[in-house]
Amino acid sequence: xxxxxxxxxxxxxxxxxxxxxxxxxxxxxxxxxxxxxxxxxxxxxxxxxxxxxxxxxxxxxxxxxxxxxxxxxxxxxxxxxxxxxxxxxxxxxxxxxxxxxxxxxxxxxxxxxxxxxxxxxxxxxxxxxxxxxxxxxxxxxxxxxxxxxxxxxxxxxxxxxxxxxxxxxxxxxxxxxxxxxxxxxxxxxxxxxxxxxxxxxxxxxxxxxxxxxxxxxxxxxxxxxxxxxxxxxxxxxxxxxxxxxxxxxxxxxxxxxxxxxxxxxxxxxxxxxxxxxxxxxxxxxxxxxxxxxxxxxxxxxxxxxxxxxxxxxxxxxxxxxxxxxxxxxxxxxxxxxxxxxxxxxxxxxxxxxxxxxxxxxxxxxxxxxxxxxxxxxxxxxxxxxxxxxxxxxxxxxxxxxxxxxxxxxxx
Amino acid sequence: xxxxxxxxxxxxxxxxxxxxxxxxxxxxxxxxxxxxxxxxxxxxxxxxxxxxxxxxxxxxxxxxxxxxxxxxxxxxxxxxxxxxxxxxxxxxxxxxxxxxxxxxxxxxxxxxxxxxxxxxxxxxxxxxxxxxxxxxxxxxxxxxxxxxxxxxxxxxxxxxxxxx
Numbered sequence: 001x002x003x004x005x006x007x008x009x010x011x012x013x014x015x016x017x018x019x020x021x022x023x024x025x026x027x028x029x030x031x032x033x034x035x036x037x038x039x040x041x042x043x044x045x046x047x048x049x050x051x052x053x054x055x056x057x058x059x060x061x062x063x064x065x066x067x068x069x070x071x072x073x074x075x076x077x078x079x080x081x082x083x084x085x086x087x088x089x090x091x092x093x094x095x096x097x098x099x100x101x102x103x104x105x106x107x108x109x110x111x112x113x114x115x116x117x118x119x120x121x122x123x124x125x126x127x128x129x130x131x132x133x134x135x136x137x138x139x140x141x142x143x144x145x146x147x148x149x150x151x152x153x154x155x156x157x158x159x160x161x162x163x164x165x166x167x168x169x170x171x172x173x174x175x176x177x178x179x180x181x182x183x184x185x186x187x188x189x190x191x192x193x194x195x196x197x198x199x200x201x202x203x204x205x206x207x208x209x210x211x212x213x214x215x216x217x218x219x220x221x222x223x224x225x226x227x228x229x230x231x232x233x234x235x236x237x238x239x240x241x242x243x244x245x246x247x248x249x250x251x252x253x254x255x256x257x258x259x260x261x262x263x264x265x266x267x268x269x270x271x272x273x274x275x276x277x278x279x280x281x282x283x284x285x286x287x288x289x290x291x292x293x294x295x296x297x298x299x300x301x302x303x304x305x306x307x308x309x310x311x312x313x314x315x316x317x318x319x320x321x322x323x324x325x326x327x328x329x330x331x332x333x334x335x336x337x338x339x340x341x342x343x344x345x346x347x348x349x350x351x352x353x354x355x356x357x358x359x360x361x362x363x364x365x366x367x368x369x370x371x372x373x374x375x376x377x378x379x380x381x382x383x384x385x386x387x388x389x390x391x392x393x394x395x396x397x398x399x400x401x402x403x404x405x406x407x408x409x410x411x
Numbered sequence: 412x413x414x415x416x417x418x419x420x421x422x423x424x425x426x427x428x429x430x431x432x433x434x435x436x437x438x439x440x441x442x443x444x445x446x447x448x449x450x451x452x453x454x455x456x457x458x459x460x461x462x463x464x465x466x467x468x469x470x471x472x473x474x475x476x477x478x479x480x481x482x483x484x485x486x487x488x489x490x491x492x493x494x495x496x497x498x499x500x501x502x503x504x505x506x507x508x509x510x511x512x513x514x515x516x517x518x519x520x521x522x523x524x525x526x527x528x529x530x531x532x533x534x535x536x537x538x539x540x541x542x543x544x545x546x547x548x549x550x551x552x553x554x555x556x557x558x559x560x561x562x563x564x565x566x567x568x569x570x571x572x573x574x575x
Contacts, residue, residue, distance in 0.1 A: 054485030245473060
């Protein structure tokens with residue numbers, strides 16, 4: 001890889017061990033993918049819940065944060081994905097003291113490195129949305145696909161160590177979706193069905209993700225007949241990224257790089273697949289394997305203020321039989337309290353949590369501690385993830401999920 | 412026996428050898444594994460219930476989210492990791508995780524690696540040479556292995572990548 005003098009100095013340890021570690025990691029990854037050089041980035045977003053890090057990852061972070069030679073803090077705005085708990089409500093989730101202690105140690109290490117603990121996977125709705133053409137280093141696949149596709153920014157999937165490295169060096173290897181040629185459409189989808197609910201948007205994203213199949217495919221989608229909202233595209237993209245490891249899509253007439261299909265080369269592609277209501281319903285039906293529900297979860301991605309408002313309206317006047325968790329970001333939570341949404345949800349027996357995400361919060365251990373197995377959600381991303389954690393996840397609308405919280409059964 | 416040698420476009424890590432665990436399926440440490448027990452746990456995964464510890468995983472494509480970038484390191488710290496992972500198609504997360512976790516990795520072949528490498532075969536990964544070599548077939552199996560790309564010769568079969 002071509003490095004300039006400053007980058008070479010980092011690699012040689014002339015700017016301290018922290019930057020040397022970061023640059024070594026970036027060169028190793030960059031050379032793996034044949035990157036020609038590094039590209040300056042303006043923001044980084046780090047996924048680092050402690051279920052993923054484990055004891056080893058926390059100790060790795062602590063060792064890094066305790067090095068004191070040279071610069072040892074990030075040089076660009078660097079923020080975090082959800083944590084593994086809501087500290088105020090960890091007991092309600094059946095989380096153990098050792099989990100909370102790992103989280104506290106991780107936060108301490110990140111703060112020593114100058115990282116801002118935003119604890120959100122919806123930073124594009126709440127913190128600082130990336131702009132068209134802006135090179136960034138984002139973790140969380142939902143953040144990446146939204147920023148690439150809807151905002152027109154440029155990022156690959158950056159796992160925790162790589163995003164932290166980018167925050168420290170202010171650069172990332174230039175490969176994949178930082179390059180014009182990789183952003184062209186590779187698969188063309190014709191959609192004959194425009195979703196109406198968030199779970200339908202998620203299911204449509206899941207169908208396309210599954211068909212596209214791997215990280216290097218760039219779907220272009222025709223036929224959407226509305227201007228989708230930010231929350232709809234959030235669920236659509238998050239599910240596509242989850243089911244297919246997809247990092248970028250174009251939606252003709254909607255996303256900024258595809259005002260016309262020919263802008264992304266889609267006109268030269270055959271229609272790979274036509275997708276209608278039947279495909280979306282089939283994906284949903286494939287998860288409808290039980291009626292009894294142990295827990296209802298709204299999460300993945302964290303809820304926006306207006307998702308919480310909609311949820312509060314549906315919860316009005318009900319009394320829940322089974323736990324219902326609604327998970328949002330620390331930025332949204334204070335407004336949800338001010339506007340009374342939290343009170344209305346919790347009056348029905350629900351719980352509003354902030355700064356975590358369900359699947360990043362020791363989901364297997366929560367299942368064992370609380371006896372939760374059958375889970376209803378309106379998040380297609382969440383149903384795709386939780387099977388491996390021992391849950392039987394079911395996908396339904398927000399309305400149907402709230403009904404299930406009240407009756408204990410998903411109709 | 413006949414020796415198969417496959418050449419990859421992408422490689423990192425150290426030379427290792429172990430028994431291959433092969434499936435035409437995806438891989439995500441978060442979605443697919445019970446990392447405490449060291450087995451595939453996703454009910455729909457083709458390797459569900461099988462241990463990956465100390466094996467060379469030969470799989471189709473990297474899947475899922477960004478957690479694998481930390482998780483491979485965590486699995487390695489408890490000596491409950493695969494020794495190498497081989498993909499037809501990799502994503503950045505698995506490469507980043509392999510780099511942090513010091514797990515050897517190859518990806519990008521001009522054949523379907525999951526069809527060429529026999530289940531249970533003893534294979535060697537050489538990241539410096541970017542090669543995967545099938546050293547011997549699975550115990551109890553015939554010494555002959557599936558020829559790649561229809562070749563019938565008894566000499567080493569070299570499969571080099573096409574550059575894209």
